[in-house]
Amino acid sequence: MISDHSVRVFFSMNNPQCYGVRATVDEDTTAIRITVFEGTLPGAPAECAALAANASLLLATHDPIGARSIIPG
Secondary structure: OOEOOEEEEEEEEOOOOOEEEEEEEEEOOOEEEEEEEEEEOOOOOOOOOOOOEEEEEEEEOOOOOOOOEEEEO
16 A cells, blocks of 8 residues: 555566556455456567566555455456
8 A cells, every 4th residue: 555545566467568457446345456457569569578577556546445455356
């Protein structure tokens, strides 16, 4: 948790020259569910070196995080 309305998630992803990521944040009164999606970038090379890259995203919540659980979606 970075602040009352933001959390940073860390994950591994494929080669960032070929793949991009986005995340969704779904909230209710007891939990915040974060889902990270990875997909091929438009115009990415047909062949891409396989590698694992460490990455993170800073995500905002609508309501304060408070005592809610943060769980994978």
